[in-house]
Amino acid sequence: MPPTSSPFCGEHRVMKEWRLTTFEYADKDIVVRIPNVYAWVCPANGEASFMPDTTDELIETANDLLQTAKRARQRRSTLTEYFVSVGQSAQAGSLA
DSSP states (O other): OOSSSSOOOOOTTOOOOEEEEEEEEEEETTEEEEEEEEEOOOOTTTTTTOHHHHHHHHHHHHHHHHHHHHHHHTTTTTTTOOOOOOOGGOOTOOOO
């Protein structure tokens, strides 16, 4: 649930929108994308501002995923993309 007042994007001089976005972090040749995260988003350029507790969770999750990807790279895995769902959005048996 967003705070009651919408923040203002000073660069574009517009009110930010509370909506779903994708968090993305790159470390050299590894990219971590975490979709469906609520944030205040500037409608002009899509830049997201995450709530502090969400930011903490994103940092921890991205770090965990980076470490997994780095281990896979070290063992020279042929698998190069991974999709993980947790909770209600996860569908057991949906993999082909």
